[in-house]
Amino acid sequence: MEITNLAKRKFIQKIKGEVFFDELTRRIYAYSASICYLLPAAVIYPLDKDDVINTIKIAAEEGIPVTARGSGSGVAGQNLGEGIILDFSIHMNRILHVNRQELTATVEPGLILTKFVKALQPEGLFFPPDPSSSDYATLGGMTANNSGGAHSLLYGTTKNYVKSLSVITSDAEEIIVTKNGSTALKYQNQVKKLLQEASLTLKKQMPESFRNSCGYNLFEALRIDGEVDFAKIFCGSEGTLGIFTKIELDLLKLPAFRNSVLLCYKDALTALSEVKDFLDLHPSTVQALAGEYLQIIATEEPEKYARLPKGSDFILLVEFDGNDFEDLSKRANELIKRSSAFDFHFAENPSELAWVWEIRRSASACLSRLPGDKPVRWIEDAAVPVDKLSDFVLGLNNLLKKYKTAAALFGHAGQGLLHFSPRLDRMSAGFPKLIEDFGHGHALLARKLKGVPSGEHGDGLLRTPYLKEIWGEVYPYFERIKKIFDPNFRLNPLSIVPVREYKARDFLRFYEGYNHKNSGALNQVIDIIEACHGCGKCKDFCPVTRSIEGEIGSSRARINLLREVISGHVKEPFERSDLLEFFNLCLHCKTCRRECPTGVDVAKLIESFFEEKYLRKSASFPDKVLSKSRLLCRLVLKTGRFSKAILNSKFFGKLAGLFGLANLNHLRFEPLKHKRLSNYDKNDERKAVVFSGCVGDFFSSSEAKAAMKLLEKFEYETELIRGYCCGEPAFARGFKAEGEAKLKESITGLKEYVNSETPVIFTSPSCMLPFFDHSGKFFNKNEIKKMKRYFYEATSFLKEELLRIKDNFRAEIKADSEHQLLEQVSRKFFNNIELRIAVQIPCHLKVLKEENSLIEFIRMLPVADITELKTNCCGFGGSRGFEKKWAGHAEKIGEALADEICTVKPDIIVSPCVTCRLQMRKLLGIKTMFSESDDLHNFILSKESQNLGKMLVVHPLVLASEMLK
Numbered sequence: 001m002e003i004t005n006l007a008k009r010k011f012i013q014k015i016k017g018e019v020f021f022d023e024l025t026r027r028i029y030a031y032s033a034s035i036c037y038l039l040p041a042a043v044i045y046p047l048d049k050d051d052v053i054n055t056i057k058i059a060a061e062e063g064i065p066v067t068a069r070g071s072g073s074g075v076a077g078q079n080l081g082e083g084i085i086l087d088f089s090i091h092m093n094r095i096l097h098v099n100r101q102e103l104t105a106t107v108e109p110g111l112i113l114t115k116f117v118k119a120l121q122p123e124g125l126f127f128p129p130d131p132s133s134s135d136y137a138t139l140g141g142m143t144a145n146n147s148g149g150a151h152s153l154l155y156g157t158t159k160n161y162v163k164s165l166s167v168i169t170s171d172a173e174e175i176i177v178t179k180n181g182s183t184a185l186k187y188q189n190q191v192k193k194l195l196q197e198a199s200l201t202l203k204k205q206m207p208e209s210f211r212n213s214c215g216y217n218l219f220e221a222l223r224i225d226g227e228v229d230f231a232k233i234f235c236g237s238e239g240t241l242g243i244f245t246k247i248e249l250d251l252l253k254l255p256a257f258r259n260s261v262l263l264c265y266k267d268a269l270t271a272l273s274e275v276k277d278f279l280d281l282h283p284s285t286v287q288a289l290a291g292e293y294l295q296i297i298a299t300e301e302p303e304k305y306a307r308l309p310k311g312s313d314f315i316l317l318v319e320f321d322g323n324d325f326e327d328l329s330k331r332a333n334e335l336i337k338r339s340s341a342f343d344f345h346f347a348e349n350p351s352e353l354a355w356v357w358e359i360r361r362s363a364s365a366c367l368s369r370l371p372g373d374k375p376v377r378w379i380e381d382a383a384v385p386v387d388k389l390s391d392f393v394l395g396l397n398n399l400l401k402k403y404k405t406a407a408a409l410f411g412h413a414g415q416g417l418l419h420f421s422p423r424l425d426r427m428s429a430g431f432p433k434l435i436e437d438f439g440h441g442h443a444l445l446a447r448k449l450k451g452v453p454s455g456e457h458g459d460g461l462l463r464t465p466y467l468k469e470i471w472g473e474v475y476p477y478f479e480r481i482k483k484i485f486d487p488n489f490r491l492n493p494l495s496i497v498p499v500r501e502y503k504a505r506d507f508l509r510f511y512e513g514y515n516h517k518n519s520g521a522l523n524q525v526i527d528i529i530e531a532c533h534g535c536g537k538c539k540d541f542c543p544v545t546r547s548i549e550g551e552i553g554s555s556r557a558r559i560n561l562l563r564e565v566i567s568g569h570v571k572e573p574f575e576r577s578d579l580l581e582f583f584n585l586c587l588h589c590k591t592c593r594r595e596c597p598t599g600v601d602v603a604k605l606i607e608s609f610f611e612e613k614y615l616r617k618s619a620s621f622p623d624k625v626l627s628k629s630r631l632l633c634r635l636v637l638k639t640g641r642f643s644k645a646i647l648n649s650k651f652f653g654k655l656a657g658l659f660g661l662a663n664l665n666h667l668r669f670e671p672l673k674h675k676r677l678s679n680y681d682k683n684d685e686r687k688a689v690v691f692s693g694c695v696g697d698f699f700s701s702s703e704a705k706a707a708m709k710l711l712e713k714f715e716y717e718t719e720l721i722r723g724y725c726c727g728e729p730a731f732a733r734g735f736k737a738e739g740e741a742k743l744k745e746s747i748t749g750l751k752e753y754v755n756s757e758t759p760v761i762f763t764s765p766s767c768m769l770p771f772f773d774h775s776g777k778f779f780n781k782n783e784i785k786k787m788k789r790y791f792y793e794a795t796s797f798l799k800e801e802l803l804r805i806k807d808n809f810r811a812e813i814k815a816d817s818e819h820q821l822l823e824q825v826s827r828k829f830f831n832n833i834e835l836r837i838a839v840q841i842p843c844h845l846k847v848l849k850e851e852n853s854l855i856e857f858i859r860m861l862p863v864a865d866i867t868e869l870k871t872n873c874c875g876f877g878g879s880r881g882f883e884k885k886w887a888g889h890a891e892k893i894g895e896a897l898a899d900e901i902c903t904v905k906p907d908i909i910v911s912p913c914v915t916c917r918l919q920m921r922k923l924l925g926i927k928t929m930f931s932e933s934d935d936l937h938n939f940i941l942s943k944e945s946q947n948l949g950k951m952l953v954v955h956p957l958v959l960a961s962e963m964l965k
Contacts, residue, residue, distance in 0.1 A: 001041040001082045007062040008042075014054040017047035017091055024561065024578055027569065028551055029069070029085045031560040033133075033534045035378055035426075035435075036077030036461045037509040038494075040067070045090040045550070049166070049174070049245040052086065056243070057172040059084055060490055065499075067492045068239040070110060070138030072551060073536040074145060075377050076460030077507060078238040078495050086243065088140050089539075090550045095119055096246065103251045104163060109140020109244045112540075125251045128155035131456075132361060135540040140244050145458045146213045146236030150360075153210070153414040154284035154321060155252070157456070159217065159235040166246035167234065170486040175242070177230035188228060190484050195222040198477045205474045209383035210415045211455035215467055215496060216241075216478050233481070238458055239492045241485040255321040258284070259328050260350040263341035264312040268409070270340060271314045272389040275413045277338055279386065281331045284321040286414025287360050290314055293367075293408035297359055300366045304355050309343040316341075316413060317356050363410045365597030367421065368533055375407065375421035377533065378462045378504075379439050382446040383417040383455025395445045396420060403438050417455040426530070432505035432512045439463070439504050443470050459496050461507045467496065509563075517568035520612035521736075525605050526566055531598045532559040538602075541595040543843075543873035544585050547892035555592045555602045558583060562605055574613045583609055585889075587877040588732040589843035590769070603732070604773075610734020619735070626879040627733040630725050633698035688716045688759045688797075691750070693767035694725055695914045702954075703763040703912075706961035707794050711761070713829060713964055714801050721760075724749055726767045727774075729879050740777065743770055747778045754786045763794045763957060765844040765912055766878065772848070793845070795912065795956055796853035802826065802860050822860060830963040832862040833940055837959070838906035840897070840920070841872040842913035858910060858956060861963060867904050871897040874919040881915055890919065898923040901951070908939075910956040917953045926951060936962045 003021065011019050020026070020043040030039040041064060046052050059066050067081030070089055079085075093110035100123055107116060113127070113134045120126055130149035131137055137147065143165070148157035164178040175184040182188045195202075199222060206219045213236050221233045234241055265271040268290050275286055289297075291313035298305040308315065318335060320328045329348065336344055347353045367375045384392045393409065400407060400422060411419035422438065424431060443453035443466040453470065454463050468475045482489075482497040493499035494507075505512070516526055538555035539545055545553035561582065565573040573579055586606045593601040610619075619627075688711050690696075696704035708718040724746040727739030753760050762768035771791060775784050806818075806825045815821035839858050841851045855868055875893025880886050901909060901924060911917050920926070936959065939952045 001064065003041045003064065004062070007058065007064070010058045010062075011042070011044070011055070014058060015044055015046070015051050017045040017051050019044050022578070023570075024582060025552065027564050028557045028560055029072075029087075030080065031509070031534055031556070031563075032069075032072040032077065032079045033075050033377075033536050034077040034080070034460065034462065035376060035509050035533075036080055036507045037511070038077070038080040038082055038461070038507050040081055040085045041083055043085045043087060045087050047091045049168070052168045052243055052245055053172045053174070055084060055086060056168055056170065056490070060170070060172065060488070065490055065493045066243070068109070068140065068144065068243045070141030070144075071112070071133075071136045071536050071539055072534075073133045073137050074141060074458060074460060075380075076454070076458045076462045078145070078458050078460030078492070079141070080461065080507070081492060081494070087550055089138055092245065093138070098123065098125075098251075100125070103253070104248060105251055106246060106248045107139050109138060109143070109247060111139045113137050113139060113142065114540075120251065121254070124254050126254050127161065127249060127251055128152075129158050129161070132364070133536065136536050139247055139249075143235055143244060143247055144237065144239050146217070146456075148211060148412075148415075148456050150287060150412065151284045151319070151321070153279075153286060153412065154282060157211065157213075159220075159232050161250045162231040162235050162247065163250050164248040165231060165234055165242075165244050167242035167244055169242045170488060170490040174245075177234055177242075179229045179231050181228055182230045187484060188230075191221075191230070191233070191481070192226075192228050194477060194480055194484070195228060196226075198474075201473050201477070205472070207383075207450060207452050208385040209417075209451040209455060210386065211383040211412075211417050212452050213381075213456050213458050214452035214454040214463070215459065215471055215474070216481050218474075218477055218481065236458070238460065238495045240482060240496050241491065243491065256323040257325045257328055258319055258321045258350050259332050260347045260353040260356075261318045261332050261335055262345040262347075262353055262356055263316040263318065263336075263339050264309045264343040265314040265316070265341050266311060268314040268393060269390050271316055272393060272413065274339060275316070275389060276387045278318065278335055279414065281320070281335055283318045283331075283335070283414060285317070285319045285412070287317040288314070288409070288411060288413035288418060289317075289360060289363070290409035292406070293363060293410050296366055296370065296408060300369065301359065301362070304359050307355060311342065315356070317353065317360065318414075319350060360410065362597075363408075363419070364421075364535075367408060368531070368598040370423070373405070373423040373425050374531070374533075376424045376426065376435070377421050378435060379442040379453065380419045380421045381417060381455045381457045382442060382451060382453050383415065384446060384449040384451030386414065386416040388449045388451070389413065389416055389418070392416075392445065392449055392451070393418070395449070396442075399438060399441050399445070402441075403434060415455070416451065426510040427514070429512070431510055432508055435462075435508060436465075436504045440466055446470075461494055462504055464495055464498055465502060465504045514567065516566045519566045519573075520615065521608045522562065522566055522605075522612055525608045528600055529559060529562050529566060529605060532556065532563075532596075532600045533598060534560070535597055537595065537597060538592060541591055543587055543589060543591065543875060543893045544889070546875070546896060547889040548585065553585070555586075555596070555600070558586060558602055558606065559600065562609065565609070574609075574616050580613070587843075587873070587875070587880060587893075589873055589877065590847045591843050591873065594847050594849070607731055607734050607736060611736045614734060619733070622883065623733050623735075626882060627730045627735045627738060629694050629729040629879065630697075633694060686716045687719070688761055689719045689721050689753050690761045690763065690794075691721050691724070691746075691767060693762075693764055694729075695764045695767060696720075697722055702958050706955065706957035707761055707763050709961045709964065710798055710957060714798075714805070721749065726770045728766050728770050731770060731773075732878050732880070739770070740774065743774055744778055747771070747775075751783070754783060754790055757786070757790060759797060760791050761794050761797055762792065763912065763955065764914065765793060765842055765848055765850070768793055769844050769848060793848060793850040793853060793912075795857040796850050798957075798960070799853050799857040799860065802829075802857070823862070826860050827862055829965060830861055830960070831965055833963060834864045835907040835940065836865040836867070836905070837861075837863050838867045838869055838901060838904050838909045839956070840869045840874075840909055840911040840913075840916060842911060842916050843873050845912060846872060854912065854956060857960075861960060863963075867906060869897065869900055869904070869909075871900045873897070874913075874916040874923075876915040876919040878915060881919065891923065894919050894923050906951060908936075908959060909951060909953045910959050911953065912956055914955075917955070920953045924951060924953075926953060 065083035088110035092108040096106040407420040489499035727742035730739035875890040
C-alpha cells in the first residue's frame with residue numbers, strides 16, 4: 001500500500017510523535033513473533049491520545065487502515081497490517097495511577113507487564129495474568145489479546161481484570177467502555193439489542209473450554225441484569241473495534257503462601273485423565289510436560305532431567321496459592337492421595353521445585369534449538385474441556401501421523417490448553433499448504449470437542465480464515481459487532497472479521513516460492529538468521545534498546561533486516577549506507593547468544609554482513625583504524641600525548657570520516673616491561689601461563705601482574721604470554737580474515753601449553769571469547785577438548801584453587817561448616833578490608849557463563865560487603881566506544897549502570913573488562929589514574945582511615961592481589 005505525498009505531509013504536520021515512511025523501518029515492522037509477514041505503509045509512535053485521534057482521522061480521509069501494536073509478541077499475526085502501525089511501546093507506557101484503597105490501577109497501553117508487576121510489589125499488590133512473555137509483553141497487547149498465563153486456572157485472564165477502557169473508535173471519537181456499559185449510547189443500545197437477539201444462539205454455541213481467545217467474546221457480554229459488559233467485548237478484540245489509550249485494571253493482594261507438588265506418571269493419558277479430578281481443590285496452576293519434551297530436556301539440560309524420578313514419561317506440576325498455610329497443605333496432600341502418580345514431591349516452599357519451573361519455562365527455547373526441522377508456532381494453543389484432554393491428544397497424534405511430523409506437548413493442563421508446535425521444513429514447497437490444511441484440521445478438532453482453536457494467542461492472520469466455518473451461526477453476530485464499531489473496516493481489517501477473504505497461507509513469512517538469494521558471506525549463516533522465531537525477548541535484554549527504544553533498537557530488528565537481505569527483498573544491500581548505519585548499532589556484546597531463546601548470535605551475523613560488504617567495497621578509514629588495536633596502541637604508546645592530540649583533532653576527524661575519536665583522554669597506558677615474575681624453579685610441576693593480550697600489553701598491565709602474583713601465592717610457576725592478539729577488534733568490525741589471522745597466530749603460540757596440559761589464564765573475558773567462538777577452524781576435536789579443559793577465565797581458576805586449598809586444610813582447621821572453613825582458609829591468604837565492593841558483570845563474561853565464578857571468587861575474599869550489580873552492560877561496545885558518533889549511545893546505554901552504582905554507593909567497583917572500567921570512570925566522573933594497583937593501595941589506606949566519599953574502579957585480580965598477606 002502506498003501513501004501519497006499529500007497524506008505524508010498531513011501526518012507529519014499533525015502527529016507530535018515520530019512518523020516513519022522509510023523502507024527499513026517499514027520492513028522491520030513487517031515482522032512479529034508470528035510466522036507471518038506483512039509490509040506496512042508507515043509506522044507511527046504516538047505521543048499521546050491526540051496523536052491516536054489524528055492518526056485515525058487522517059487515515060480515514062486517505063483510506064488507510066490502522067493497526068495497533070505493543071511489543072509485537074503476538075504469535076498469530078494480529079499485530080501486523082498493510083496500512084499504518086501504531087507502536088505504543090515508545091511513549092504511551094506509563095503507570096498513571098494506583099489506587100491502593102480501591103485496588104485498581106490506570107495504565108497506558110505500551111506499559112511492559114514486568115515493570116507494572118515490579119511497581120506493585122512494594123504495595124503488596126499484583127496483577128495476576130502472567131504470560132511467558134511478561135518481560136516484554138505490553139498491557140495494551142495483553143488486553144487486545146485477552147492474555148492469561150500459567151496461573152490463570154485460579155486467577156482468570158485479562159478480561160477478568162479490565163475495569164474500563166479509554167477507546168478511540170474508527171471515526172476518531174473517544175469513548176469509555178466499562179463492565180457496566182459505554183459512554184456512547186448509540187453503541188450501548190445497538191450492542192444490547194444484538195446480544196439479546198443472539199442470546200439463544202450464543203448459549204447453544206458457547207465453548208465449554210476454560211479458555212477462549214477466539215472471535216469476539218459475546219458469550220459473556222450480556223450480564224444477568226440485562227446490561228452489557230463492554231470491557232469483555234473489547235478484551236480480546238485485537239484492536240479491530242477500537243484502539244485503547246488508557247486501561248483501568250483491577251488488582252489483587254499478593255497471597256501469603258504458595259506450595260507445589262510434582263506428580264510423575266508412566267504415561268500421558270493416565271495423567272491427563274486425572275486432571276479433572278484435581279480442579280475442585282482449586283489449584284492456581286496445573287502444568288504438564290510430556291515424555292517427548294522430557295527426552296529433549298535429557299539432552300539439552302541433563303542435570304535437571306537427572307533430578308526427575310526414573311521412568312517419568314509425563315509430569316504434572318501443581319501449585320496452590322492462598323493466605324491459610326494449613327489449608328494449602330491439606331489441599332496438596334489431598335491431591336497426592338487422589339493421584340495415581342508413581343512418584344511425587346511435595347514442596348511447602350515452591351523454591352524447592354524452581355528447577356521444574358525452569359524446565360517448563362525453557363520449553364519453547366529448547367525446542368527451537370533442536371537441529372533439523374524447527375517447531376512452527378501457529379496452532380499451539382487450542383483449548384478444550386479438561387475432561388476431553390485425552391481425546392484431544394489422540395486427535396493431535398492422528399494429525400501428526402497424517403502430516404508425517406512430530407511435536408512435543410507441554411502447557412496448561414488444568415486449563416485444558418496444551419501447547420504443541422509441529423516440526424516442519426519451512427523451506428519446502430509444500431509448507432504453505434501444509435500450514436493451511438493442518439491448521440484447518442486442528443481448528444475442526446478443537447470445536448468438535450466443544451473447545452476453541454485459540455485459547456490464549458488470538459486469531460490474527462493465521463486463525464481468522466477458519467472462524468466463519470468453525471463458528472457457524474455465531475459468526476454473523478461477529479460481523480454485526482464489527483460493523484457497529486468499525487463499519488468501514490479501518491481498524492486492523494484483516495483480523496477476526498476481515499475486510500476481504502484470504503487463506504492462512506497468504507501472509508506467511510515462508511511463502512510459496514520463498515528462497516534465499518546469493519548473499520556471499522551471509523550464505524554461511526542463513527540457518528542462524530532463519531532460526532530466529534521473532535519472540536521479541538530481545539526488546540528486554542538487548543542493551544541498544546536503552547538508547548534506541550522499541551523495535552528499531554532490538555536484535556530482532558537486525559535479524560529481520562538480514563532476512564530481508566538474504567530473501568532479496570532489499571535491493572543492493574551492501575551498497576546502502578542506511579543499512580550500514582543500522583547494523584553498526586550492534587554493540588557486539590553477544591548478550592543475544594546467551595539470552596535469546598534460540599541462541600541466535602546476532603553479532604556473528606553482523607560480522608558476516610560486513611565481511612561480504614568489505615569484499616565488494618573497501619571499509620571506511622575509521623573501521624580500518626579501530627580494527628587494528630595493537631597498531632593503534634603502539635602508536636599512542638610511542639608518541640604519547642602528541643598522538644592523542646592528533647587522533648582527537650578535527651583534522652583527523654575529517655580525514656577519518658569521523659567527528660574525531662572519543663574517550664582517549666580516559667585511557668591509561670600501563671605497558672608490561674617484563675615477561676616473567678616467578679620465584680619458583682622452572683621444573684616445578686605446577687605451572688600456569690597468563691595471556692595478557694592487547695589489554696595487558698598496553699592498557700592495564702596491573703591485571704596481568706596481579707594474576708601472576710596470585711598464582712605464585714598459590715605456588716604456581718608463572719609465565720606471561722605477550723605479543724598476541726585474540727582478533728576480537730577485527731571480528732567486531734567485520735574483518736573476519738584479519739581476525740582469524742591474529743587468532744591463528746595466538747593459537748599457534750598457545751598450542752604447546754594446551755598439549756602439555758598447562759592452564760592458560762585469561763584476565764580479560766573479551767580476549768578469551770574468540771578462542772571459544774572460532775576454535776573449530778584451528779583445533780582438531782581432541783585439541784578443542786583440551787582447550788576447553790585448560791583455558792580458564794582468571795577468577796574461575798582462582799576460585800577453584802581456593803576450594804582445592806580449602807580441602808587440603810580440612811584436617812588442620814576445625815570449622816562448623818564449609819562456609820566457615822573457607823572463610824578461615826581465605827584469611828590465611830588475604831587481609832581483611834572494611835570496604836563495600838560492587839561487582840559488575842561484563843557482557844562477554846556472561847556469554848562465557850563465568851559470571852558466577854567472579855561473584856563466588858569475590859565472596860571468598862574477606863571484605864565488609866559485596867553487591868552484585870544487576871545491570872551488566874556499560875554501553876561502550878569495545879572499540880565502538882572510541883567513536884564520537886557512538887559516544888552518545890554509549891552514555892545512554894550506560895546510564896542504568898551508573899544509576900545503580902550511585903544507588904549502591906560502593907567504595908570499590910570491580911570489573912574484569914578494561915572498557916567497562918573506562919566507561920564507569922567516565923560516567924561516574926572518577927579521575928583516571930595511572931596504575932590500578934598503586935591507586936588501590938593508596939585508596940584503601942585513605943578510605944579506611946578517612947572515610948572519603950569516593951569510589952575506585954579496578955580489576956578483581958588487582959583487588960585480590962592487593963589484599964594478599
